[in-house]
Amino acid sequence: MTSDNLKNMIEISNGNFGYDNKIIVESVNINVLEKEITAIVGPSGCGKTTILKSISGNLPLMGGMIRLDGKKQNQAWISENIAQTLQNFPLFHWLTVKENLMLACKIQNIPTTNISNVLEELSALHLIDKFPKTLSGGERCRASLAQAVITKPKILLLDEPFTGLDLHIKEDIARYLFSFTDIHNTSIIFVTHDLYDACRYATRVIVLGSTTPSEIKAIVNTKKKNSRQLIRNYMLNTNQEIL
Amino acid sequence: MIWKNIIRYSISIATIVGIWKFIIFIFTVPDFILPAPSQVMTVLFTEKNLFLDHTKATIIHMGGGIGIGITLGILTGFAIAYSRTLLWLIEPYLIIFQSFPREALIPIIVVWLGFGHAPKIFNSAILSFFPMALITLNSLKDTRSEYIEIIKIWGAPKLKEYFYCRLPNAIYTIVGGLKITIPLGLIGAVLGEFMGGNEGLGHVIISSGANYRMDRSFASLVILSLIGLISLSLVRYLQDVVLKKYKQE
Numbered sequence: 001m002t003s004d005n006l007k008n009m010i011e012i013s014n015g016n017f018g019y020d021n022k023i024i025v026e027s028v029n030i031n032v033l034e035k036e037i038t039a040i041v042g043p044s045g046c047g048k049t050t051i052l053k054s055i056s057g058n059l060p061l062m063g064g065m066i067r068l069d070g071k072k073q074n075q076a077w078i079s080e081n082i083a084q085t086l087q088n089f090p091l092f093h094w095l096t097v098k099e100n101l102m103l104a105c106k107i108q109n110i111p112t113t114n115i116s117n118v119l120e121e122l123s124a125l126h127l128i129d130k131f132p133k134t135l136s137g138g139e140r141c142r143a144s145l146a147q148a149v150i151t152k153p154k155i156l157l158l159d160e161p162f163t164g165l166d167l168h169i170k171e172d173i174a175r176y177l178f179s180f181t182d183i184h185n186t187s188i189i190f191v192t193h194d195l196y197d198a199c200r201y202a203t204r205v206i207v208l209g210s211t212t213p214s215e216i217k218a219i220v221n222t223k224k225k226n227s228r229q230l231i232r233n234y235m236l237n238t239n240q241e242i243l
Numbered sequence: 244m245i246w247k248n249i250i251r252y253s254i255s256i257a258t259i260v261g262i263w264k265f266i267i268f269i270f271t272v273p274d275f276i277l278p279a280p281s282q283v284m285t286v287l288f289t290e291k292n293l294f295l296d297h298t299k300a301t302i303i304h305m306g307g308g309i310g311i312g313i314t315l316g317i318l319t320g321f322a323i324a325y326s327r328t329l330l331w332l333i334e335p336y337l338i339i340f341q342s343f344p345r346e347a348l349i350p351i352i353v354v355w356l357g358f359g360h361a362p363k364i365f366n367s368a369i370l371s372f373f374p375m376a377l378i379t380l381n382s383l384k385d386t387r388s389e390y391i392e393i394i395k396i397w398g399a400p401k402l403k404e405y406f407y408c409r410l411p412n413a414i415y416t417i418v419g420g421l422k423i424t425i426p427l428g429l430i431g432a433v434l435g436e437f438m439g440g441n442e443g444l445g446h447v448i449i450s451s452g453a454n455y456r457m458d459r460s461f462a463s464l465v466i467l468s469l470i471g472l473i474s475l476s477l478v479r480y481l482q483d484v485v486l487k488k489y490k491q492e
Contacts, residue, residue, distance in 0.1 A: 053392075056396055058392060058395060058396065075398070078398070079397070079398030082396075083396070084396045086389050086392060086393065087389075088389070090387070090389040090390060090393060092390060092393075092408070092411070092412075093488075093489075093490075093491065093492045094411050094412070094488045094489045103407060104397055107394065107397040107398070107399045107403060107407065108397050108398060131488060132492065133492045
């Protein structure tokens, strides 16, 4: 299927992102298609997470506009269609993995019957009765991801999903995410520091600069030859062109 | 673990008793000033009915006061954590009363409520209420930001955010706050008993001191220590066993 057949799930026009009246990232123009996996890379503090928080409605936009699935961003649509995992995959420490998922379902008014299936798809069924403090980084990632995908969101926002995981687990999780986007037409934006992860798991990579406020320095298609080298150059401040 | 604690506490008590006996022996302190530990233990057994009655009264004063103080403290803490308007209105009172010597209110409370159980319970309640409200407020406000973020991503309304996220996250600390509020409640009850009436271990301490029956006064102190120790052990059990899973990672 070509990109012409796919609709825009996220359209950001002249978006300014920040908090406490301080703009962190400005003049952002991004379109993310359905089924597309997009990575945002850039130096620490450049506003990668801030963009995710604004898309999910947790931070108000400081300028510009966000359209989601063709409609102006609104909380009701966000609650139903966007899911997010946060850095370090926080889970409520007093609940088991199953109870964490049940709570997510209960609050979002979705049936709890799917919990075992989702965990099984993520090879995490054996974690069902475990408490978060007993989980390894990879296990936490799977549990946290299960909590996010159980709603079958149209947009999945992942903050540093691969940080601290070994290659084997990363590949396993990425494989799951690829099939998930295919089955559910989900668009994914993930934030990472790792150039390798961005190029390997995303179809496009958005490179943010290190200025304050920062701007998009480039949007690189990872299918392009030498894309990793290109992104590396942008991150090291050697080119300004948007590809 | 429990045996280790028993041994630890036994050694501490034995040390104090040893020093106590040593002081009496060296300075030949008369028993109307400082009775021997054996005298205190003897009076505890020979006058056990008297001590049982007064202990019951103190437990009623303390239990009633703590029950009211803690319940109202938790409810108030929850309400002001939840509502900014209530926080704006009530927090100054909490801060003022927390730093105010509330014991100074006891004579006034006695005038208002008389010499029965009521002033002691009220006094115990007022001493335990303020710290409980502040502990509840602070522990609800101190919820980990990523927890709040998760539950907000799910679209939870504020009430659900409090019941499913903030309260379970805070419960271990709130219960831990009982380690502060229960001793304060006990102090409140005993101070109330000092001021008037003829019931409770506080009354025994005051009346025995006036009659140079220091053995009774010290026996009352031993019982008060035991009440405090048992209460704190129950709180610790509640935290470490019943609420273990709520302990922060």
